[in-house]
Amino acid sequence: xxxxxxxxxxxxxxxxxxxxxxxxSVSFYRRMGRECGDIGVLSIGSRRVYLVTKAEYVQEVLATxxxxxxxxxxxxxxEPVMGLGLITSNGPxxxxxxxxxxxxxxxxxxxxxxxxxxxxxxxxxxERRSGETIDPYAEMCQLTLRIVGGTLFGSDLEREAxxxxxxxxxxxxxxxxxxxxxxxxxxxxxxxxxxxxxxRDARRRLDATIYRMIDRRRSQPEGNDLLSLLVHxxxxxxxxxxxxxxxxxxEVITFLLAGYETxxxxxxxxxxxLAQHPVLQQKLHRELDDVLGxxxxxxxxxxxxxxxxxxxxxxxRLYPPAWIFGRMATEPVQIGPYVLPAGSRALASPYVTxxxxxxxxxxxxxxxxxxxxxxxxxxxxxxxFPFGGGVRRCIGEPLAMVEGPxxxxxxxxxxxxxxxxxxPRETTKTLFLRPDPSxxxxxxxxxxxxxxxxxxxxxxxxxVLLP
Ligand code: HEM
Numbered sequence: 001x002x003x004x005x006x007x008x009x010x011x012x013x014x015x016x017x018x019x020x021x022x023x024x025s026v027s028f029y030r031r032m033g034r035e036c037g038d039i040g041v042l043s044i045g046s047r048r049v050y051l052v053t054k055a056e057y058v059q060e061v062l063a064t065x066x067x068x069x070x071x072x073x074x075x076x077x078x079e080p081v082m083g084l085g086l087i088t089s090n091g092p093x094x095x096x097x098x099x100x101x102x103x104x105x106x107x108x109x110x111x112x113x114x115x116x117x118x119x120x121x122x123x124x125x126x127e128r129r130s131g132e133t134i135d136p137y138a139e140m141c142q143l144t145l146r147i148v149g150g151t152l153f154g155s156d157l158e159r160e161a162x163x164x165x166x167x168x169x170x171x172x173x174x175x176x177x178x179x180x181x182x183x184x185x186x187x188x189x190x191x192x193x194x195x196x197x198x199x200r201d202a203r204r205r206l207d208a209t210i211y212r213m214i215d216r217r218r219s220q221p222e223g224n225d226l227l228s229l230l231v232h233x234x235x236x237x238x239x240x241x242x243x244x245x246x247x248x249x250x251e252v253i254t255f256l257l258a259g260y261e262t263x264x265x266x267x268x269x270x271x272x273x274l275a276q277h278p279v280l281q282q283k284l285h286r287e288l289d290d291v292l293g294x295x296x297x298x299x300x301x302x303x304x305x306x307x308x309x310x311x312x313x314x315x316x317r318l319y320p321p322a323w324i325f326g327r328m329a330t331e332p333v334q335i336g337p338y339v340l341p342a343g344s345r346a347l348a349s350p351y352v353t354x355x356x357x358x359x360x361x362x363x364x365x366x367x368x369x370x371x372x373x374x375x376x377x378x379x380x381x382x383x384x385f386p387f388g389g390g391v392r393r394c395i396g397e398p399l400a401m402v403e404g405p406x407x408x409x410x411x412x413x414x415x416x417x418x419x420x421x422x423x424p425r426e427t428t429k430t431l432f433l434r435p436d437p438s439x440x441x442x443x444x445x446x447x448x449x450x451x452x453x454x455x456x457x458x459x460x461x462x463x464v465l466l467p
Contacts, residue, residue: 004338005041005048005338006036006038006039006040006041006050006338007035007036007037007040007041008036008040008041008042008043009028009031009032009035009036009040009042010035017042018044021042025324025428026323026351026426026428026433029051029324029347029349029351029352030351030352030355032051032352033051033053033349033352033353033355033356036051036053037053037054038052038053038054038057038336039051039052039053039054039057039335039336039338040053047343047344047345048340048341048344048345049326049344049345049347050335050338050340050344050345050346050347051347051349051352052335052346052347052348053349053352053353053356054336054353055353055359055380055381055382055383056336056380056382057335057336058348058353058382058385058389059381059382059389060333060335060336061327061335061346061348062327062348062382062385062388062389062390062392062393063382063389063390064390065333065335066327066390066391066392068329068330068331068333069327069328069329069330069333069346070090070091070327070328070330071088071090071325071326071327071328071392072326072327072328072345073328074326075087075088075326076088081171081253081257082250082253082254082257083246083249083250083253083254084247084250085097085247085250085251085253085254085255086098086101086251086254086395087254087258088254094391094392095391096235096238096239097243097247097251098391098395099235099237099238100230100233100234100235100242100243101230101233101251101395102395103229103233104226104229104230104233105395105396105397105398105399106398107398109224109229110299110398110399110402111299112151112224112225113151113399113402113403114298114299114402114406116147116150116151117147117402117403117406117407118296118297118298118406118410119150120143120146120147120150121143121147121406121407121410121411122296122410123146124139124142124143124411125410125411125414125415128415128443129443130443130444130445131442131443131444132442132443133420133440133441133442134440134441134442134443135437135439135440136268136271136272136417136435136439136440136441137264137265137268137434137435137437137439138437140263140264140265140267140268140407141260141261141264143264143407144259144260144261144263144264144267144403144407145165145168145169145256145260145264146165147260147263147403148255148256148259148260149161149162149164149165149168149256151225151226151399152225152226152227152252152255152256153213153225153226153227154223154224154225154227154228157213157216157225157227160209160212160213160216161213163205163209164206164209164210164213167202167203167205167206167209168206168253168256170198170202170205171199171202171203171206172257172261206253207249210248210249210252210253211245211249213227214227214231214245214248214249214252217231217232218231226255227248227252230243230248230251230252231243231248255396258394258396259396259399259400261321261432261434262321262322262396262400262432263400263403263404263407264434265319265321265432265433265434265435266312266315266316266319266321266404267312267315267404267407267408268424268434268435268439269315269318269319269424269426269435270311270312270314270315270404270408271417271441272419272423272424272435272439272441273311273314273315273318273366274311274412274417275417275418275419275423275441276366276419276423277366280311280366280368281416281417283307284307284308284311284408284412285412285413285416285446287305287306287307287308288305288308288409288412288413289413291304291305292409292413294413296410297406297409297410297413299402299406301409302402302405302406305405305409307368308405308408308409308412309371309401309405310368310369310370310371310372311368311408312401312404312405312408313368313371314366314367314368314370314371315366316386317354317360317370317384317386318354318355318364318366319351319426319433319435320350320351320354320386320433321386321432321433321434322350322386322388322394322432322433323349323350323351323428323432323433324347324348324349324350324351324352325347325348325349325388326345326346326347326348327345327346327347327348328343328344328345328346329341329342329343329344329345329346330342333346348385350384350385350386351433353382353383353384353385354383354384354386356383359379359380359383359384360383387400414445414446415443415444415445415446416443416444416445416446417441417442417443417444418441418442418444419440419441419442420440420441420442421438421439421440421441422438423439424436424438424439
């Protein structure tokens with residue numbers, strides 16, 4: 001056992017690293033990963049921040065020794081928005097909430113959720129015209145917000161769900177990262193700042209609609225939508241109780257926020273990669289035509305849409321929306337040859353680890369073939385962790401792994417994508433890594449106009465690849 005420090009990133013002058021960190025944290029941590037290797041340390045004032053990039057160490061932090069860590073204080077910026085939902089809670093409250101929510105994400109629920117995904121994607125598909133220029137990220141956000149709304153609230157609450165989504169849209173728009181930070185800093189000094197007037201109004205509307213929907217679901221027998229499952233969930237292995245309205249509200253906002261931007265961003269990056277690699281796009285079209293023969297995809301098609309899935313997986317490797325997450329050690333923790341003292345921070349970054357050359361040769365290349373079974377067989381566990389790991393692993397993963405490939409299949413079947421702006425750069429202006437908002441793409445229809453708008457059948461399979 002040793003307590004000496006791991007390497008630190010080079011600094012051109014005192015404070016240079018901090019400046020770079022504030023200006024462009026993604027590039028900074030990538031450089032730190034390159035310079036420091038498996039584990040590095042950055043001193044910020046009296047605080048030590050360790051970046052672990054080796055798969056084995058990531059596993060120690062997120063899974064094997066996770067009991068010695070809690071989520072770092074950075075998550076507190078989310079509390080004014082999410083309250084104490086699954087993402088922001090710790091300890092016994094988190095474990096109880098996880099037990100209560102888990103059944104709603106069981107694989108057997110995916111069939112109903114897949115129907116929502118397909119309905120929403122087909123609706124969007126119908127609204128587009130060939131040659132149209134779109135803002136793909138905005139479109140994908142609208143789509144995934146509708147999907148998460150549909151899975152959460154069910155179809156009989158469509159009017160209320162629409163109101164909630166509208167309010168959520170406004171609310172999330174107001175919740176930029178800086179505003180959330182400001183709210184969190186002020187609350188440390190006992191100042192209750194709930195954002196500007198617009199943010200407060202949007203939040204009031206959102207809360208009121210959510211509470212109305214909770215009331216409705218409480219007065220009905222258990223149904224299939226997520227909210228109904230959560231309202232009726234009983235902690236059978238714990239205190240035998242259910243969730244209060246406040247707790248339900250916090251979880252609903254958490255699911256709305258965690259569940260839409262993440263998937264939207266990966267699908268957009270996947271479209272961008274396909275526009276950049278026309279041959280790959282053609283291969284995708286061929287797979288969709290071969291497997292689906294012109295009919296709409298279903299959940300059962302997913303195992304055979306294996307290139308579609310690999311494209312989604314590869315987009316998540318290069319552009320993991322939750323690109324870094326932090327933990328605070330509550331006691332000394334041994335990671336490899338180093339001891340992280342109590343109170344220090346450990347960061348695990350899918351973005352940095354996913355771009356390590358020893359795990360992913362030519363790491364910056366978009367290559368879905370890396371996910372062929374024979375090529376990924378030797379990958380260590382936790383070399384790829386877009387959904388995190390251990391007890392805090394993303395609860396929405398089964399939904400995301402259905403949703404992403406089904407969106408790619410539904411829209412890819414009908415459209416060919418081209419850039420109408422330069423290829424995107426990633427940005428982290430909000431909570432997640434996402435494409436630069438200047439990205440625009442042009443859609444070209446690749447199916448006959450006679451495509452059945454319900455997406456159910458098509459007589460003739462003739463792909464019209466426009467120039
Ligand atoms: C491709 C899409 C998604 C990605 C890449 C993703 C990624 C992640 C990651 C990395 C974490 C762990 C963060 C940490 O350990 O600090 C997480 C947690 C979580 N995610 Fe996702 N997520 C996705 C989609 C979803 C969806 C669709 C939902 C819900 C509808 C969701 C709900 C959650 C929740 C509630 C947590 C907290 C879990 C806990 O701490 O117990 N996510 N997600």
